[in-house]
Amino acid sequence: MAYRKTPAEIGRLEAAREHLVTCATSVVTEVGWAQASVTAVADSAGIAAGSVYQHFASKTALAVEVFRRAAGREVDVLGEVLQGPGSPVERIGHGVEVFARRALENRGLAYALLAAPAEPAVGAERLDFRRRYRALFARAVHEGIEDGLLPAQNGEITAAALTGAIGEVLVDPLDTRDEEAAEELLVELVAMALRCAGAPPAAGQP
Amino acid sequence: MAYRKTPAEIGRLEAAREHLVTCATSVVTEVGWAQASVTAVADSAGIAAGSVYQHFASKTALAVEVFRRAAGREVDVLGEVLQGPGSPVERIGHGVEVFARRALENRGLAYALLAAPAEPAVGAERLDFRRRYRALFARAVHEGIEDGLLPAQNGEITAAALTGAIGEVLVDPLDTRDEEAAEELLVELVAMALRCAGAPPAAGQP
DNA sequence: GTCTATACCTAGATAGAC
DNA sequence: GTCTATCTAGGTATAGAC
Structure with a gap:
């Protein structure tokens, strides 16, 4: 168990977060904010709804x-x-x-x-x-x-x-x-x- | 039990409905659509939440x-x-x-x-x-x-x-x-x- | 770290007593 | 007709297994 994340780990996390933002943007573009539920966004990004909260503290934070x-x-x-x-x-x-x-x-x-x-x-x-x-x-x-x-x-x-x-x-x-x-x-x-x-x-x- | 409502009855119903619309308008004016819940509107009109549905089929109908x-x-x-x-x-x-x-x-x-x-x-x-x-x-x-x-x-x-x-x-x-x-x-x-x-x-x- | 399952909350709508 | 109490659905967030 390392005290710090390795650069590779950080990179992967960043990439996952970026991917999530990108997919969320697409969903919002297509269906609007109101219909862009956490479930819909997670589906679009190919992850589970719960996993969204690894990257953002709340749905609101992601939307912002x-x-x-x-x-x-x-x-x-x-x-x-x-x-x-x-x-x-x-x-x-x-x-x-x-x-x-x-x-x-x-x-x-x-x-x-x-x-x-x-x-x-x-x-x-x-x-x-x-x-x-x-x-x-x-x-x-x-x-x-x-x-x-x-x-x-x-x-x-x-x-x-x-x-x-x-x-x-x-x-x-x-x-x-x-x-x-x-x-x-x-x-x-x-x-x-x-x-x-x-x-x-x-x-x-x- | 009358087959038809008397004019007085109709008048009272109409008045109640009008009152509801007026109060709902005030609530919306003050707090916006999002915060104008059925409960809030009913409170403003001095009736129970359930009674709203005597006049409108849904919250949406009232809002419209x-x-x-x-x-x-x-x-x-x-x-x-x-x-x-x-x-x-x-x-x-x-x-x-x-x-x-x-x-x-x-x-x-x-x-x-x-x-x-x-x-x-x-x-x-x-x-x-x-x-x-x-x-x-x-x-x-x-x-x-x-x-x-x-x-x-x-x-x-x-x-x-x-x-x-x-x-x-x-x-x-x-x-x-x-x-x-x-x-x-x-x-x-x-x-x-x-x-x-x-x-x-x-x-x-x- | 990511999944599944679920707890929980809000808010609209309904049932039945009075 | 209006009330109180309750049911239900949708959706966010969390717990615990893997």
């Missing part, structure tokens, strides 16, 4: 971990776009497009992150998630105002509007049956976002 | 009734504003203001209608509720386009954006501590909405 992983990825991607190169207005338009495109490509996950019924702990994470999104947009809006590209406005409200608007459009799918309709939706969304921020309807928007 | 009543009132109010007198642009601005003001005045109910975690049946009602809101806004936007007051755009997306934006702003309260801040929020919301619809930032908006 799943949410944080997925939400963190989205925030990172949006952050890179919104704080990257280009004018503030260009970045806002691009950010909206990236946000929406990723959500359309994985709508189950987007719904889970944005709106699906969930336990309180996950709801709290979601609030934080949306705040981070808003903060990113708000910063870009403020830069646009400083640069004289956008009219004076409450940037926090505009940022909240952008996240709310995109979420609303994505969660209750309008019509995205084919590829073409989806692309059209993206174009309209970006145009709406730029109007919302007060960008003059000039070049780049037909 | 509560949602429909409250949501219906909001849709009616918004509909009157959006289909009332004034130019389409004026009506949109006024509609947003009314929507937001009512939500701010009864934030618990607004949260319950727009975002609070709820069982699937209530979620379905909520979807329908948002669709009706969107349809009302979309119609006004289309009228604005026809009248040459608004630029060409996908009215459905703009309408979705307006409901999503207002919901987002109201649900995660920015800063509405005092009366003044709340009024300022309303002004900014309306300005954002008009920008979003593409109304020229002319008279009426400082």
Whole structure:
């Protein structure tokens, strides 16, 4: 009986935990939080329900971990776009497009992150998630105002509007049956976002 | 034993049912759907838990009734504003203001209608509720386009954006501590909405 | 460490007395 | 018709064998 775990042991445990998180994410993506029971998740990962508690103290802890992983990825991607190169207005338009495109490509996950019924702990994470999104947009809006590209406005409200608007459009799918309709939706969304921020309807928007 | 209930009997039953719906609405407003157990609602109405089932076949049926009543009132109010007198642009601005003001005045109910975690049946009602809101806004936007007051755009997306934006702003309260801040929020919301619809930032908006 | 079996709790729904 | 008491189902978490 060793005093410490060997690197190999630690590695296997880590891998098992990762696998569990991955499978749980899939289950949530497919059936939502409410239907993602410990049994269902364990089945998906190929282990017994009881074994889940070797890796997480509670179902809630697992759910929070799943949410944080997925939400963190989205925030990172949006952050890179919104704080990257280009004018503030260009970045806002691009950010909206990236946000929406990723959500359309994985709508189950987007719904889970944005709106699906969930336990309180996950709801709290979601609030934080949306705040981070808003903060990113708000910063870009403020830069646009400083640069004289956008009219004076409450940037926090505009940022909240952008996240709310995109979420609303994505969660209750309008019509995205084919590829073409989806692309059209993206174009309209970006145009709406730029109007919302007060960008003059000039070049780049037909 | 009468073959039919007397009018008085029917009246008393109706009244009891109404009372139950009213109390349930209060409970939901205060603690949300998740915490509004049959027991809690029955206590609030001053009856035993079992008696609830004299009026509703299930907890779900009661919840749906509560949602429909409250949501219906909001849709009616918004509909009157959006289909009332004034130019389409004026009506949109006024509609947003009314929507937001009512939500701010009864934030618990607004949260319950727009975002609070709820069982699937209530979620379905909520979807329908948002669709009706969107349809009302979309119609006004289309009228604005026809009248040459608004630029060409996908009215459905703009309408979705307006409901999503207002919901987002109201649900995660920015800063509405005092009366003044709340009024300022309303002004900014309306300005954002008009920008979003593409109304020229002319008279009426400082 | 992982399994099986089970304890336990919450909450919706029902039965029968009054 | 309304009450009290109870039944039941679903799901989290734990105990103990292997």
